[in-house]
Amino acid sequence: MARLGDDIDDYCVKCKRVMNHAVVSLLGDAAAKVRCRTCYSDHDFRNEQAPPPKIDPRKVAAQAEKAAAAAAAAAEAGESGVAESGGAVAEVPVEAPAVKSAAKGRKKA
Ligand SMILES: [Zn+2]
Numbered sequence: 001m002a003r004l005g006d007d008i009d010d011y012c013v014k015c016k017r018v019m020n021h022a023v024v025s026l027l028g029d030a031a032a033k034v035r036c037r038t039c040y041s042d043h044d045f046r047n048e049q050a051p052p053p054k055i056d057p058r059k060v061a062a063q064a065e066k067a068a069a070a071a072a073a074a075a076e077a078g079e080s081g082v083a084e085s086g087g088a089v090a091e092v093p094v095e096a097p098a099v100k101s102a103a104k105g106r107k108k109a
Pocket of ligand 1: 012013014015016019036037038039040041
């Protein structure tokens with residue numbers, strides 16, 4: 001049983017989490033639309049369920065590109081030693097920078 005203006009928990013797509021909402025529309029006894037108390041966006045009440053993740057076409061394209069590149073590289077390498085994706089991390093030994101006071105030698109005569 002919900003009433004207009006009631007506080008209700010729901011998933012906010014803007015806040016990307018379950019937030020406090022106010023009921024702004026009812027369908028029978030159930031909340032139909034709610035407004036996020038944090039970002040004030042209205043949306044259909046979704047019973048605290050996060051919507052299915054949207055597939056970012058750019059990400060998909062990038063992944064496809066990567067896969068294609070990897071496949072091409074694999075083909076080029078004669079399908080041997082493909083396990084390493086060339087992500088060699090250059091480990092530079094940490095040297096303490098010589099930041100000792102360089103102005104030390106200056107003395108007042
Ligand atoms: Zn929100």
